Amino acid sequence: MYIVDYIKEVASAVKSLATGMKLTGYYFTHPKEIITQEYPDNRATLKMADRFKGEVIMPHDENNEHACTGCTSCELACPNGSIKVITKFEVNAEGKKKKAVDQHIYHLDMCTMCNLCIEACPTDAIKMANTFEHSVPDRNMLIKRLNNNGSKIREGVE
Amino acid sequence: MYHINELLNSDNTLKPSFVAMKESDDYTINIGPQHPATHGVLHLVITLNGETIKKVDPDLGFIHRSIEKMCESLSYRQYIYVTSRMDYLSSHINNHACALLVEKALQVEVPERAQYIRVIMDELTRIASHLLWWGAMAMDMGAFTPYFYAFRERELLTEIMEDTCGARLTMNYMVPGGVMHDPHETFVHRVSKEFLPLLKSKLHEYEELVTGNIIFQNRVNGVGLLTYEDAISYGCSGPTARASGVHCDIRKLYPYDVYNKVQFEEVIETAGDSMARYMVRMNEIKQSISIIEQLINNIPEGDFQAKTKAVLKLPKGEFYQRVETARGELGVFVVSEGGTTPYRIKFRSPGFSNLSCLDHITKGSKIGDLVASMGTLDLVIPDIDR
Ligand code: SF4
Ligand code: SF4
Numbered sequence: 001m002y003i004v005d006y007i008k009e010v011a012s013a014v015k016s017l018a019t020g021m022k023l024t025g026y027y028f029t030h031p032k033e034i035i036t037q038e039y040p041d042n043r044a045t046l047k048m049a050d051r052f053k054g055e056v057i058m059p060h061d062e063n064n065e066h067a068c069t070g071c072t073s074c075e076l077a078c079p080n081g082s083i084k085v086i087t088k089f090e091v092n093a094e095g096k097k098k099k100a101v102d103q104h105i106y107h108l109d110m111c112t113m114c115n116l117c118i119e120a121c122p123t124d125a126i127k128m129a130n131t132f133e134h135s136v137p138d139r140n141m142l143i144k145r146l147n148n149n150g151s152k153i154r155e156g157v158e
Numbered sequence: 159m160y161h162i163n164e165l166l167n168s169d170n171t172l173k174p175s176f177v178a179m180k181e182s183d184d185y186t187i188n189i190g191p192q193h194p195a196t197h198g199v200l201h202l203v204i205t206l207n208g209e210t211i212k213k214v215d216p217d218l219g220f221i222h223r224s225i226e227k228m229c230e231s232l233s234y235r236q237y238i239y240v241t242s243r244m245d246y247l248s249s250h251i252n253n254h255a256c257a258l259l260v261e262k263a264l265q266v267e268v269p270e271r272a273q274y275i276r277v278i279m280d281e282l283t284r285i286a287s288h289l290l291w292w293g294a295m296a297m298d299m300g301a302f303t304p305y306f307y308a309f310r311e312r313e314l315l316t317e318i319m320e321d322t323c324g325a326r327l328t329m330n331y332m333v334p335g336g337v338m339h340d341p342h343e344t345f346v347h348r349v350s351k352e353f354l355p356l357l358k359s360k361l362h363e364y365e366e367l368v369t370g371n372i373i374f375q376n377r378v379n380g381v382g383l384l385t386y387e388d389a390i391s392y393g394c395s396g397p398t399a400r401a402s403g404v405h406c407d408i409r410k411l412y413p414y415d416v417y418n419k420v421q422f423e424e425v426i427e428t429a430g431d432s433m434a435r436y437m438v439r440m441n442e443i444k445q446s447i448s449i450i451e452q453l454i455n456n457i458p459e460g461d462f463q464a465k466t467k468a469v470l471k472l473p474k475g476e477f478y479q480r481v482e483t484a485r486g487e488l489g490v491f492v493v494s495e496g497g498t499t500p501y502r503i504k505f506r507s508p509g510f511s512n513l514s515c516l517d518h519i520t521k522g523s524k525i526g527d528l529v530a531s532m533g534t535l536d537l538v539i540p541d542i543d544r
Pocket of ligand 1: 056077078079080081082083110111112113114115116117118
């Protein structure tokens with residue numbers, strides 16, 4: 001009964017192919033179910049997740065003040081050496097010397113977005129921004145200074 | 159054993175030694191290092207006799223980043239993020255192994271909430287990994303459409319990950335003592351109301367499109383046969399070994415976190431061919447769905463991270479922890495001298511052992527079957543090279 005088996009096999013093969021083609025045909029005739037997004041045409045409506053780890057930033061308030069004490073915890077926590085905190089000594093109103101941040105240098109080009117610096121910061125002075133378009137023509141433009149020019153530490157942050 | 163005179167010249171320089179890779183009239187072809195079917199920079203030197211394979215020599219090292227050596231200079235918090243870059247499709251599970259090891263050594267009690275979240279994340283990762291493997295393997299065999307169908311479901315999963323962990327692939331979400339953030343407020347809803355129903359409604363498509371397809375079946379049935387004994391002696395693990403009937407699911411044998419509280423089956427096939435390996439993974443997706451369903455609505459309240467010291471110091475000694483990744487058994491071995499960094503670290507990665515059986519299972523078969531055997535081994539090259 002070789003011939004019967006052969007015909008059965010051909011029939012089941014044709015059926016299996018038809019099942020697959022039916023599915024393909026379904027999506028061919030239902031283009032609404034296609035989910036491809038056309039970046040950058042959808043830039044205006046594209047919403048990134050709130051927690052998306054795009055780059056490290058240091059938020060400043062309206063008085064140009066931040067919460068960084070210059071404690072270098074973030075520098076020690078970073079596995080890649082992407083952060084360099086340069087500190088200075090400031091004399092406060094009572095005439096006491098106090099450590100403060102001079103330059104908070106962040107190398108975006110060496111950062112793997114691991115979030116360990118954010119976790120380590122005792123005063124929550126830095127956070128992750130959800131920007132992601134980081135291409136620049138020159139690598140040196142990725143080395144950033146996070147504390148603004150002339151900024152100082154917020155009153156009351158220890 | 160070699161005698162010293164066989165290795166060294168009289169002036170203490172090394173003698174060059176030559177090992178013939180092939181006989182002089184053998185015909186060899188190279189697949190890779192840059193070849194789409196190897197999913198990475200794997201180089202295979204294939205010795206042929208006509209169209210029949212005589213020998214397959216994997217040539218590794220093109221993506222070696224010496225992660226083990228790097229870890230020796232990183233602290234016990236920092237070394238976790240590097241392991242996301244080994245088997246990047248199971249990054250959560252790799253991180254989980256490292257976090258578990260530190261907790262075991264320091265005897266930290268992990269809050270139950272964190273344990274639930276971790277296991278859910280592990281299983282979501284396993285689904286994502288198996289989906290991607292399914293699409294990529296079908297593409298290796300010439301079916302291009304499944305790749306997009308697989309990515310369609312996986313996309314929702316990566317969005318869920320992005321919401322909670324902030325990254326789509328290399329999450330670094332598990333930390334010693336728990337997880338890094340509390341899950342996003344939409345997490346439970348999106349997993350239980352959006353992702354699981356979507357995946358369950360699409361599973362039949364996978365079966366119609368690939369599993370039942372006659373061309374696919376003829377290409378994988380009986381191809382790349384790995385027997386029970388060989389699976390054990392090559393050190394295979396994960397779905398590759400379970401397709402040969404080996405009971406090797408670490409989640410069952412050495413349960414960690416809440417795996418001993420959930421009901422699931424260890425998927426075992428006995429045929430040992432490529433079709434069996436395919437079926438194991440397809441059924442594991444269903445088991446993972448059932449594990450997530452048991453946990454997702456019962457996540458207990460509480461802390462998501464145990465209090466740990468700012469600087470972690472492991473006691474002097476040797477520590478080992480194993481987990482079941484999407485590809486098999488991942489073992490992390492740490493030798494500590496009591497300091498803040500490991501003295502020596504070794505990863506036993508599943509991909510390396512699974513690759514080692516490739517020569518054996520393809521010997522004597524046709525060159526067209528090589529891709530089918532390789533595709534169902536589910537190789538991730540950064541996992542092999544580390
Ligand atoms: S996110 Fe990680 S790699 Fe980047 S600066 Fe912070 S600690 Fe360093
Ligand atoms: S950003 Fe935070 S951790 Fe880094 S120096 Fe400033 S206060 Fe310290």
